[in-house]
Amino acid sequence: MAYVSTGKEYSRDSRYLTTRITADGRDGYPVEPGRYRLVVSRACPWANRAIIVRRLLGLEEALPMAVAGPVHDERSWSFDLDPGGRDPVLGIERLQDAYFARDPGYDRGITVPALVDVPTGKVVTNDFARITLDLSLEWTAHHRPGAPELYPPRLRPQIDAVNEAVYRDVNNGVYRAGFAGSQEAYDEAYRRLFDRLDQLSERLAGARYLVGDSITEADVRLFTTLARFDAVYHGHFKCNRQKLSEMPVLWAYARDLFQTPGFGDTIDFDHIKRHYYLVHTDINPTGIVPDGPDLRGWLSPHGREELGGRPFGEGTAPGPVPPGEAVPAAHNPLGRAA
Structure with a gap:
């Protein structure tokens, strides 16, 4: 969460998880349809980018999406829009659980968008600027016919x-x-x-x-x-x-x-x-x-x-x-x- 820091200029915490999902899997996470879950909130402008790019490229089937509720507390975004308040695929109530599965001592921002590896339940990346570029460049095998070139x-x-x-x-x-x-x-x-x-x-x-x-x-x-x-x-x-x-x-x-x-x-x-x-x-x-x-x-x-x-x-x-x-x-x- 962001707070006003009295007397100071606002500084965004940019310590993101920069592991990438790539066509060749060089970071250990190859592009595979259905393997990952894109966790977003429609409230968040950074997540909204990923929602738009995913839709423009036609990746809905290859990259399923989980939508967190619009309101969160200091702990995490939560899946309160889903029945029982739990994501039906990841089986978790709060996005923080996927971050802690990746790193039990994780002490950075629990942010959206986040790409989660479904088999392990671990967040792969929350590097929002890189996520959309990789959807364009690394997921090309799964783009829809007629997908636009967003990063020529x-x-x-x-x-x-x-x-x-x-x-x-x-x-x-x-x-x-x-x-x-x-x-x-x-x-x-x-x-x-x-x-x-x-x-x-x-x-x-x-x-x-x-x-x-x-x-x-x-x-x-x-x-x-x-x-x-x-x-x-x-x-x-x-x-x-x-x-x-x-x-x-x-x-x-x-x-x-x-x-x-x-x-x-x-x-x-x-x-x-x-x-x-x-x-x-x-x-x-x-x-x-x-x-x-x-x-x-x-x-x-x-x-x-x-x-x-x-x-x-x-x-x-x-x-x-x-x-x-x-x-x-x-x-x-x-x-x-x-």
Whole structure:
């Protein structure tokens, strides 16, 4: 869990388990369909990346998914959405059990996304930045026909550069503002966040996507923060110069992605709000979860088609959301409109 550190700048614990699941199994964990379980929470932006990439690439059957509830305590995410509060495959109530199976003395963050080796019940990795890249690069034998190329070799230097800046100032920047322990730390995070959003607006004013003419890993990483901006970051994290819906280019860009299969259909606004407003008691001690914002705007026309580009490049859109993985209709305007 993240807490405000009085008088200090927020610093994310980045000591991740970096073991990789690869096609050649060089770390001891070869890609095998059905062997691993992707544990996520729909509330978490870092986990949301993995959900989106898994869906875009069509890995639902090869890599089954476990969805933890939106609220956790200082111990762990828990599987309170499942019957009996226990994951039906791993047989555990809390994600911490899979971390302790890997290392009984584990003293780092028990985070999502996490890839768990089902036969042993051990977490293999929670390195969120590497997980999505490996889904693109190492799981190719199990991609669906027409899967998009999210990390094409010729664009990787550009994607990496965009991702670095977006992570520093936007993805993690909203947390640096929200958990700032001093006015100075908050002011710096706020300035860098909106400076970067202004630069991204300029970049996207004439381009439909961040890098190239189709969706890449860079768009996935920015989208999960934008999707949470008005619901959480604007008020809860004090990122309030403007709402996303008041930034015309970024709002249109976010709506374009939201309305693209594989993006908006992974978003659970109810889980997002419940997580941030109920878990961060030092920021929101009353535990009141706001009713807004009005979500209908996510379905309004965005006009980004005029910029050209093809969302999936040479590929095709993913099919319908698999049974059992759909976000409840009450939690997402796409479901309400269906």
